[in-house]
Amino acid sequence: DSGVTQTPKHLITATGQRVTLRCSPRSGDLSVYWYQQSLDQGLQFLIQYYNGEERAKGNILERFSAQQFPDLHSELNLSSLELGDSALYFCASNQREGIISTDTQYFGPGTRLTVL
Amino acid sequence: AQSVAQPEDQVNVAEGNPLTVKCTYSVSGNPYLFWYVQYPNRGLQFLLKYITGDNLVKGSYGFEAEFNKSQTSFHLKKPSALVSDSALYFCAVRDLGQNFVFGPGTRLSVLP
Numbered sequence: 001d002s003g004v005t006q007t008p009k010h011l012i013t014a015t016g017q018r019v020t021l022r023c024s025p026r027s028g029d030l031s032v033y034w035y036q037q038s039l040d041q042g043l044q045f046l047i048q049y050y051n052g053e054e055r056a057k058g059n060i061l062e063r064f065s066a067q068q069f070p071d072l073h074s075e076l077n078l079s080s081l082e083l084g085d086s087a088l089y090f091c092a093s094n095q096r097e098g099i100i101s102t103d104t105q106y107f108g109p110g111t112r113l114t115v116l
Numbered sequence: 117a118q119s120v121a122q123p124e125d126q127v128n129v130a131e132g133n134p135l136t137v138k139c140t141y142s143v144s145g146n147p148y149l150f151w152y153v154q155y156p157n158r159g160l161q162f163l164l165k166y167i168t169g170d171n172l173v174k175g176s177y178g179f180e181a182e183f184n185k186s187q188t189s190f191h192l193k194k195p196s197a198l199v200s201d202s203a204l205y206f207c208a209v210r211d212l213g214q215n216f217v218f219g220p221g222t223r224l225s226v227l228p
Contacts (some may be wrong), residue, residue, distance in 0.1 A: 002159065033216070043160075043206060043218040056215050090159055103148050103167065103210055107159035 002107035004025065004093050012114045018079040021111045025072055025093030031055065032074040033105060034066055038087040049074055050095065081115045088112050118143035118211045120219035128225045129197045137192040137222045139199075139207030148210040149182055149190040155203045163205075166190060177201070197226045 003026035013019055025032050034046040036059075045058035049068035060066075064080075068074040078085060089112075092105035119142045129135045141147055150201055152160040164175025172185045181192045190207060207219040 001162070006161070035218075042220045045216055045218070048215075058215070092160075104150070104162050104165060105160075105216065106162065107152075109159045 002106040002108065004038040004091060004106050006091055006108035006111050008107070010112050012068060012116065013081060014116055015081055015083060016109055017049045017081050018077065019081065019113065021076040021078070021089050023074045023076070023091030023108055025074070026106050028096045029093035029106070030072065031093060031095040032068055033070070034074070034076050035090045035092065036087045037090060046076070078113070083115050117219050118209050118215070120207050120209050120217050122207055122219040122222045124222050126225065128227060131199050131226050131228050132196050134200070135194050135197040135224065135226070137205050138222060139190045139192065139219060140188050141190060141207070141209045142188065143209050143211050145211065147185050149183060150208040150210070151175065151179070152206045152208060153203050154206065160206060163192070199226045199228050202226045217219045
């Protein structure tokens with residue numbers, strides 16, 4: 001168990017809808033990363049937050065957005081969903097304050113999104 | 117921009133034989149290199165990393181990896197494969213800007 005939790009585990013929705021995925025990082029971790037894993041695209045980095053602020057941006061669509069809250073949990077919002085958005089969405093966390101970063105990311109179990 | 121290549125989509129090895137999963141990288145500056153494993157319907161699990169120091173890095177479950185700067189490679193190895201090692205393996209690199217890039221993954225099948 002990595003200590004990173006994600007909800008929901010599965011999500012089935014229709015095209016055009018909006019969903020929110022939630023991630024709770026390991027206790028004390030300040031950074032949260034979001035990734036999309038699909039069969040044809042592999043593991044794609046979407047976005048990183050550090051202590052509430054956006055730190056890095058990857059291949060994240062404009063229809064997608066994220067935020068990190070004061071309690072350090074993060075949400076990934078996906079809107080105007082398309083069939084191609086069906087994928088596994090992972091979050092990962094690391095970087096505890098006061099500790100030199102070990103760089104290792106700890107991954108949650110993922111949310112499987114199916115868009116019909 | 118940094119990149120990671122895993123030239124083999126699939127690696128098959130017999131149980132008890134040594135295994136190698138290949139990874140090459142391109143990054144500005146000194147690389148921070150990682151290997152992760154993903155079992156079916158699970159998240160990625162950290163195996164090992166190279167930050168600095170000894171080129172041979174030992175990690176979880178008997179895996180090790182050798183950093184080769186001249187060949188820009190970081191191949192994952194295990195002396196004796198187990199059927200339970202069958203999974204998807206990802207190599208990743210982190211640059212100075214804290215950006216992580218993962219390779220496409222290599223599916224390892226260990227045959228009994």
